[in-house]
Amino acid sequence: xxxxxxxxxxxxxxxxxxxxxxxxxxxxxxxxxxxxxxxxxxxxxxxxxxxxxxxxxxxxxxxxxxxxxxxxxxxxxxxxxxxxxxxxxxxxxxxxxxxxxxxxxxxxxxxxxxxxxxxxxxxxxxxxxxxxxxxxxxxxxxxxxxxxxxxxxxxxxxxxxxxxxxxxxxxxxxxxxxxxxxxxxxxxxxxxxxxxxxxxxxxxxxxxxxxxxxxxxxxxxxxxxxxxxxxxxxxxxxxxxxxxxxxxxxxxxxxxxxxxxxxxxxxxxxxxxxxxxxxxxxxxxxxxxxxxxxxxxxxxxxxxxxxxxxxxxxxxxxxxxxxxxxxxxxxxxxx
Amino acid sequence: xxxxxxxxxxxxxxxxxxxxxxxxxxxxxxxxxxxxxxxxxxxxxxxxxxxxxxxxxxxxxxxxxxxxxxxxxxxxxxxxxxxxxxxxxxxxxxxxxxxxxxxxxxxxxxxxxxxxxxxxxxxxxxxxxxxxxxxxxxxxxxxxxxxxxxxxxxxxxxxxxxxxxxxxxxxxxxxxxxxxxxxxxxxxxxxxxxxxxxxxxxxxxxxxxxxxxxxxxxxxxxxxxxxxxxxxxxxxxxxxxxxxxxxxxxxxxxxxxxxx
Numbered sequence: 001x002x003x004x005x006x007x008x009x010x011x012x013x014x015x016x017x018x019x020x021x022x023x024x025x026x027x028x029x030x031x032x033x034x035x036x037x038x039x040x041x042x043x044x045x046x047x048x049x050x051x052x053x054x055x056x057x058x059x060x061x062x063x064x065x066x067x068x069x070x071x072x073x074x075x076x077x078x079x080x081x082x083x084x085x086x087x088x089x090x091x092x093x094x095x096x097x098x099x100x101x102x103x104x105x106x107x108x109x110x111x112x113x114x115x116x117x118x119x120x121x122x123x124x125x126x127x128x129x130x131x132x133x134x135x136x137x138x139x140x141x142x143x144x145x146x147x148x149x150x151x152x153x154x155x156x157x158x159x160x161x162x163x164x165x166x167x168x169x170x171x172x173x174x175x176x177x178x179x180x181x182x183x184x185x186x187x188x189x190x191x192x193x194x195x196x197x198x199x200x201x202x203x204x205x206x207x208x209x210x211x212x213x214x215x216x217x218x219x220x221x222x223x224x225x226x227x228x229x230x231x232x233x234x235x236x237x238x239x240x241x242x243x244x245x246x247x248x249x250x251x252x253x254x255x256x257x258x259x260x261x262x263x264x265x266x267x268x269x270x271x272x273x274x275x276x277x278x279x280x281x282x283x284x285x286x287x288x289x290x291x292x293x294x295x296x297x298x299x300x301x302x303x304x305x306x307x308x309x310x311x312x313x314x315x316x317x318x319x320x321x322x323x324x325x326x327x328x329x330x331x332x333x334x335x
Numbered sequence: 336x337x338x339x340x341x342x343x344x345x346x347x348x349x350x351x352x353x354x355x356x357x358x359x360x361x362x363x364x365x366x367x368x369x370x371x372x373x374x375x376x377x378x379x380x381x382x383x384x385x386x387x388x389x390x391x392x393x394x395x396x397x398x399x400x401x402x403x404x405x406x407x408x409x410x411x412x413x414x415x416x417x418x419x420x421x422x423x424x425x426x427x428x429x430x431x432x433x434x435x436x437x438x439x440x441x442x443x444x445x446x447x448x449x450x451x452x453x454x455x456x457x458x459x460x461x462x463x464x465x466x467x468x469x470x471x472x473x474x475x476x477x478x479x480x481x482x483x484x485x486x487x488x489x490x491x492x493x494x495x496x497x498x499x500x501x502x503x504x505x506x507x508x509x510x511x512x513x514x515x516x517x518x519x520x521x522x523x524x525x526x527x528x529x530x531x532x533x534x535x536x537x538x539x540x541x542x543x544x545x546x547x548x549x550x551x552x553x554x555x556x557x558x559x560x561x562x563x564x565x566x567x568x569x570x571x572x573x574x575x576x577x578x579x580x581x582x583x584x585x586x587x588x589x590x591x592x593x594x595x
Contacts (some may be wrong), residue, residue, distance in 0.1 A: 176452045181462070184430060185440050189425035198387065199411035199505055200442040209448075255429075 003179070003306050009258035010175065011263060014168055021157060030156035031228075032272050037163035040264035043248045044174050044257065045217035050246065051212035051255035052183065054190025056109060058242055059100070059116030062123040063215060065237035067222025069127065072232045074142045082146035082227060092220030097215030101208045120239050131301040139233025143226045151295035155229075163224050167261075170217060174257045177213060186210050187255075240282065244271070247285045249278045251292050253301025262300045338365045338416075338508040338540040339400030341386070346395030346405070347564075348381055357564035358395070363509075363557070366530065368541045370551045371428035371571075372585055379544045380422055382561070383511050385572040388420050397508065414442065418507030420498040422514045424545075426486040432497055433482040434471035439504035445508035472504045476530060486528070492523040496530075503534065510534060511542045512568070516550050528554055552576070 003129045020033045074085035104115050127134045134140070145153045153159040164270045177183050188196040189206045197203050226232045227254060244267070252263020269283070274281035292299055341363040348356040356378045363369040371379050384390045388409045397405040401539050404412050427435060432539050444465065448459040457543055472480050477497045486494055495515055502510055514526050524547065534552070535541055551558070551572075558575040560568040562584040568575050575581055 016387075022474055173452060176454070177448075179435070180448075180451045180458075181441050181444055181465070182448060182451070184434050187429050188427045188438055191429055192425045194389065194409070195421070195501075196426065196438070197409040197427040198413050198419055199391075199439050199501065200410050202408070202410045202439075 005308060006256065007057045007175065007257055009301065009304050010261060011170060012263045013258055014164075014171065017164055017167070017265070021160065025157065027156045030160045032268065032271060034156060034160050034163050034228050036265050036268045037160070038168040038221050038228060039248065039268050040167055040261045041170055041217055041224070041266045043222040043245055043252070043260040044170060045214040045221065045250050046245050047174075047255065047257065047260045048186065048210045048214040048217070050179075051260070052178070052190065053154050053207055053256075054184035055105065055185075055207055055210070057104070057211075058113050058239070059119035060214070060218065060245060061237050061239070061242040062116075062120040063093055063096065063100075063218045064222050064225070065120075065123050065234070066096055067219045067224075068226045068232050068237075069134060069140070070080070070219075071223035072143050072226040073133070075143050075226075082144070082223070086220065086223040088214055089223045093222065094212050094215035097211040098208060101211035102204070105204060105207045105211070117239055120237065120242060123264060124234055124237055124270075125239070134234070136232060139231055140226075141231040143230050143232065145227055145230075159228060163228070166220060166224060170220060171257060174217075174260075182213075182224060184210060195253070219292035226242045244285070245283070247289055251288055251299055253299030254297075256299075256301040258304070259299050261323065262304070266300065311330040316317060337538050340365055341399075341509060341542070342398040343382075343386065344396045344398065346382070346385055346397060347393045348378075348385055348390065350395045354564050356385060359381065359561070359564065359566055360395075361542050361559045361566060361569055363542055366535065366538055366539055367556045368535050369545060370553050370555035370558045371487060371542060371544045371561065371568075372546075372548075372551055372558060375378065376559040377584075379561055379562055380513055382566075383419065383513055383542070383544060387417055388510060410442075413507075416506070416508040417510070417511065418502035418503055418505045419511035420495070420515060422517070424486070424494050424498060426494060426497060426501075428486060428589040431483050431485055431487070432467065432473065432478055433469055435486075435501050436472055436504045437465050439472075439501050440465035440468060443506065469504055472500050475503070475533070476500045477526065492519045495519065496527075507539070509540050509542070510536065511544075513544045514546060515543070516545055516547045524550060 004128045017033065017036065021030065024030070042060065042064055048056050049060065067089045071085040071089040074080040074088050075082065082090070100119060104112060107115065141310055145159055147153070147334070153162050185196065185201055185206045189203050193203045196206065248263035248267045249260055250263070251267060253259020265331055270284070271281060274284055277284070343359060343361050346356060346359050347354065359378070359382060371382060373379055385392055385405070388404065388407055388411070392405050395405070397416050399417065402415060404415050404417070407415070427438070430438070444461055446461055451458040470479065470482065473482060475500055478493060478496055478500060479487060483494060484495065488515055489497065496516070499515065500514070516527055519527060528550060531541060531543070543551070543555060555572060558567060558568070558570065560573055560581050561576055567580045567584055568578045
């Protein structure tokens with residue numbers, strides 16, 4: 001069944017992530033693994049809006065920037081703990097999702113795409129120019145790592161364990177949401193808005209709810225991001241950065257939770273491998289998108305599912321005793 | 336759920352200079368099957384869209400029972416107990432048959448997001464109840480064996496039935512059917528006739544748009560005939576089929592005959 005496949009692939013992807021510290025203790029590799037966790041959480045956020053609810057909102061990085069700055073400001077300027085900071089960041093981003101979502105979701109398609117790109121530009125300008133609060137182009141430095149009961153996630157290894165647990169938690173949560181009545185409503189608003197409304201469910205409510213859930217995820221991703229890097233500046237939060245996350249989602253498998261995670265894994269590693277190409281790495285990503293759309297629009301997720309069923313089919317055939325196969329023919333083997 | 340009387344009072348809808356619906360009034364008494372017929376382009380689907388709030392009225396008023404439902408948002412009209420199907424199928428392509436019908440229970444669910452996600456017993460029981468109810472409705476329209484299929488895997492006639500199941504599961508008391516028999520085989524149509532009657536027998540009212548006259552004449556207790564956005568006749572099947580205006584609208588005028 002589709003759901004068991006989904007859970008298996010998600011579990012498999014997380015298992016691979018969990019095994020990373022067993023193979024390498026190298027600080028750089030663990031840092032990259034950390035980045036994968038942050039990216040995967042953000043791609044999960046994007047998946048709620050772009051994947052499940054099907055809204056062409058290209059401004060997720062705008063929310064990500066706000067979440068990151070909220071967490072950074074709480075920790076550096078207010079001196080709050082990571083836990084208070086992440087709470088403020090989550091609540092703040094969720095509120096902002098409502099404020100941005102309500103007016104912008106009155107439009108859809110190209111108009112929404114255009115509006116959301118503008119949103120990133122506005123956030124970026126505010127961050128650059130509101131120097132007394134955001135530190136302008138220099139950003140905010142000296143952001144501490146999280147602490148649990150006085151234990152500080154100083155090394156990349158401990159930070160990774162922490163980020164990984166967060167990722168596993170929110171991935172599980174995402175699966176719960178997908179299987180709930182809210183998950184069904186998100187997909188319905190994407191497939192046919194009018195038909196959903198005729199069932200007595202407000203399309204605007206459904207879309208804004210998808211935004212708010214994405215805001216929750218973005219708040220977590222933003223807080224982990226600043227804590228991991230130790231500093232934050234406006235220059236990363238651009239539309240190009242947003243395209244990177246969309247790439248991850250499309251390559252991994254649009255509208256699938258394991259796709260969001262595997263996409264983040266593969267493309268984050270690829271970004272590191274392609275670092276010598278500098279900004280030309282985006283060309284490679286563009287090529288990947290084209291290949292995915294041309295040959296496997298379902299992305300990595302569909303490829304993995306096909307592999308699983310092929311594997312299972314082969315194993316099944318091997319298990320079938322020859323005597324039965326000759327008597328029952330193909331039918332018994334298929335069963 | 337007990338149905339109330341639907342009263343359509345002098346409604347109009349203009350598209351630029353075109354009067355798709357022009358000063359139309361009729362009523363659907365509780366618990367009857369009312370047919371809405373007329374030649375192509377006479378404004379039947381537009382009327383249905385006006386009644387269900389899909390498009391705003393240019394003028395007039397629609398009441399359901401003692402409540403004015405014109406001017407409400409679409410989902411608010413649906414919450415008044417009015418459900419509909421669509422002339423061209425509007426199913427959720429990625430949802431299974433069972434999920435379609437479970438979604439009709441969405442607005443009846445009480446639990447909010449957080450308890451649902453934590454897997455507390457309340458929401459779990461609610462979800463099971465929704466699934467049970469959905470399966471009952473699917474069995475009623477004869478789709479029980481398809482519950483895990485997605486719409487594209489269903490034959491056309493079954494997709495039409497799925498739309499009806501989805502509308503029924505909302506617990507509506509008033510059902511609008513927009514050409515439910517289009518594309519159905521004769522045997523499917525006789526099944527449909529039984530279904531429509533069984534729905535009426537639960538106390539629901541039905542407003543039926545249909546081109547197959549055999550179906551209309553068999554199930555409808557009342558007919559409203561439209562032509563060019565105006566009502567040209569209203570009454571029982573017998574009255575309407577003998578009405579000279581109706582004959583003229585459907586068959587045209589005899590050569591040399593003067594129009595009234």
